[in-house]
Amino acid sequence: MKKDSQFMTLTNSEENYLKAIYHLSDGGKKGVSTNDIASSMKTKPASVSDMLRKLGEKEVINYRKYYGVQITEEGRNYALQVIRKHRLWEVFLVDKLKFNWDEVHEVAEQLEHVRSPLLTQRLDEFLNFPKFDPHGDPIPDEFGDVKARPRIALNDMEVNAAGQIVAVKDSSAAFLRYLDKVGAYIGARVKLLDKVEFDGSVEILVDQKTLFMSKDVASNILIVVT
Amino acid sequence: MKKDSQFMTLTNSEENYLKAIYHLSDGGKKGVSTNDIASSMKTKPASVSDMLRKLGEKEVINYRKYYGVQITEEGRNYALQVIRKHRLWEVFLVDKLKFNWDEVHEVAEQLEHVRSPLLTQRLDEFLNFPKFDPHGDPIPDEFGDVKARPRIALNDMEVNAAGQIVAVKDSSAAFLRYLDKVGAYIGARVKLLDKVEFDGSVEILVDQKTLFMSKDVASNILIVVT
DNA sequence: ATTGTATTTTAGGGTTGGCTAAAAAATAAT
DNA sequence: ATTATTTTTTAGCCAACCCTAAAATACAAT
Numbered sequence: 001m002k003k004d005s006q007f008m009t010l011t012n013s014e015e016n017y018l019k020a021i022y023h024l025s026d027g028g029k030k031g032v033s034t035n036d037i038a039s040s041m042k043t044k045p046a047s048v049s050d051m052l053r054k055l056g057e058k059e060v061i062n063y064r065k066y067y068g069v070q071i072t073e074e075g076r077n078y079a080l081q082v083i084r085k086h087r088l089w090e091v092f093l094v095d096k097l098k099f100n101w102d103e104v105h106e107v108a109e110q111l112e113h114v115r116s117p118l119l120t121q122r123l124d125e126f127l128n129f130p131k132f133d134p135h136g137d138p139i140p141d142e143f144g145d146v147k148a149r150p151r152i153a154l155n156d157m158e159v160n161a162a163g164q165i166v167a168v169k170d171s172s173a174a175f176l177r178y179l180d181k182v183g184a185y186i187g188a189r190v191k192l193l194d195k196v197e198f199d200g201s202v203e204i205l206v207d208q209k210t211l212f213m214s215k216d217v218a219s220n221i222l223i224v225v226t
Numbered sequence: 227m228k229k230d231s232q233f234m235t236l237t238n239s240e241e242n243y244l245k246a247i248y249h250l251s252d253g254g255k256k257g258v259s260t261n262d263i264a265s266s267m268k269t270k271p272a273s274v275s276d277m278l279r280k281l282g283e284k285e286v287i288n289y290r291k292y293y294g295v296q297i298t299e300e301g302r303n304y305a306l307q308v309i310r311k312h313r314l315w316e317v318f319l320v321d322k323l324k325f326n327w328d329e330v331h332e333v334a335e336q337l338e339h340v341r342s343p344l345l346t347q348r349l350d351e352f353l354n355f356p357k358f359d360p361h362g363d364p365i366p367d368e369f370g371d372v373k374a375r376p377r378i379a380l381n382d383m384e385v386n387a388a389g390q391i392v393a394v395k396d397s398s399a400a401f402l403r404y405l406d407k408v409g410a411y412i413g414a415r416v417k418l419l420d421k422v423e424f425d426g427s428v429e430i431l432v433d434q435k436t437l438f439m440s441k442d443v444a445s446n447i448l449i450v451v452t
Numbered sequence: 453a454t455t456g457t458a459t460t461t462t463a464g465g466g467t468t469g470g471c472t473a474a475a476a477a478a479t480a481a482t
Numbered sequence: 483a484t485t486a487t488t489t490t491t492t493a494g495c496c497a498a499c500c501c502t503a504a505a506a507t508a509c510a511a512t
Contacts, residue, residue: 453512454511454512455510455511455512456509456510456511456512457508457509457510457511458507458508458509458510459506459507459508459509460505460506460507460508461504461505461506461507462503462504462505462506463502463503463504463505464501464502464503464504465500465501465502466499466500466501467498467499467500467501468497468498468499469496469497469498470495470496470497471494471495471496471497472493472494472495473492473493473494473495474491474492474493474494475490475491475492475493476489476490476491476492477488477489477490477491478487478488478489478490479486479487479488479489480485480486480487480488481484481485481486481487482483482484482485482486
């Protein structure tokens with residue numbers, strides 16, 4: 001049952017699953033597991049299996065029973081349009097309605113499902129074609145293209161600048177263990193409190209704690225300043 | 227099963243039914259029929275019966291089988307809040323996103339169901355607490371109170387002013403037949419094209435046609451200028 | 453008052469999306 | 483390699499909301 005992606009419509013629930021699958025695969029083309037989807041959506045694996053069958057029939061994912069799923073080209077485009085709407089609404093809520101950046105998620109989860117291409121286009125225009133949302137995440141354009149986020153090494157941040165950890169250069173087990181121990185996981189928000197001239201080490205605030213980090217370590221952590 | 231109206235939540239579908247019932251009863255306290263609800267919602271009477279039972283259990287309507295339904299105090303308040311959201315979004319779409327006034331309904335039908343008291347409040351603020359929507363309908367405030375629309379007789383309109391027929395003073399059958407014949411039903415949009423000094427008669431545009439109307443007739447038609 | 457018509461409700465069924473419990477398949481452990 | 487464990491799927495059930503067909507009730511007409 002092939003439907004052209006231009007005219008296909010998914011239910012809100014299907015859109016939410018697709019979004020979750022998109023986020024869990026995150027660039028990497030490896031499959032996503034049923035359990036991961038279930039826990040990220042706060043639902044049960046049995047419900048996920050059911051939904052994967054449906055999404056597979058609609059060809060927005062490739063589904064092989066007992067193995068993970070991969071999102072298809074159509075699926076990715078569809079997901080990106082939902083994400084586009086979500087992030088545009090977040091910008092609206094923060095910039096125009098004076099919401100705090102941590103109050104917007106739940107409301108945007110509802111607004112992202114409103115179906116009106118004209119609305120999305122006009123909202124984009126009204127907000128002056130923003131490229132990033134209030135969390136620093138990029139807003140896909142109408143074709144699904146995203147602007148690469150300008151990423152810098154943690155030790156290249158300005159003092160008092162804040163941002164989000166988006167990647168690490170060194171991915172040795174020891175390094176990742178260290179990051180995990182101090183709470184510096186991918187996605188964590190960090191603030192650079194001070195730079196030590198002498199050895200280039202930095203004092204940062206991460207996961208509600210302040211700590212010192214050597215220049216060596218800091219230079220391997222990539223940040224998006226927001 | 228009594229639920230306090232402050233904390234009760236209805237599904238989107240239940241909200242739509244309640245809104246339809248509210249609009250069909252329109253001030254008058256007489257009951258609304260199952261068939262009327264069905265045709266106004268483009269659904270079948272059997273589906274309506276089912277829903278009425280549910281809405282009755284939730285005490286937003288008084289339901290007696292085989293007789294009409296009446297909306298309760300709680301129901302009316304709930305409906306007014308949905309209508310409030312609908313009309314605020316219409317103002318947003320027209321004033322901020324440059325939609326035409328006849329393009330907004332479908333989108334507002336979706337936006338009216340977004341659940342976030344903070345969003346509604348901030349939107350109201352952002353729009354500068356509008357009292358009427360782009361169609362001239364009043365926007366209930368957070369307590370459900372609506373500002374009475376300033377209504378004037380058709381022949382008291384300014385030349386080139388446009389508005390909507392909201393009521394008639396004379397409701398004799400002959401008069402109503404005449405109105406029906408010329409397409410001047412309640413809710414119709416009219417534009418006053420010219421006034422004849424000599425006899426006080428008016429030239430108007432209604433239902434895509436221009437016609438002359440005596441002062442006597444025009445003075446019995448009440449308009450809200452928009 | 454009885455009959456006929458229109459309205460409304462009930463009965464039964466379909467779809468979507470969730471659940472639990474049990475079966476099946478894949479993966480890990482010995 | 484076989485067994486144990488984890489993961490995933492199937493089977494069966496429930497609730498919301500819609501439908502059609504048939505039964506029940508109300509209303510109108512004689």
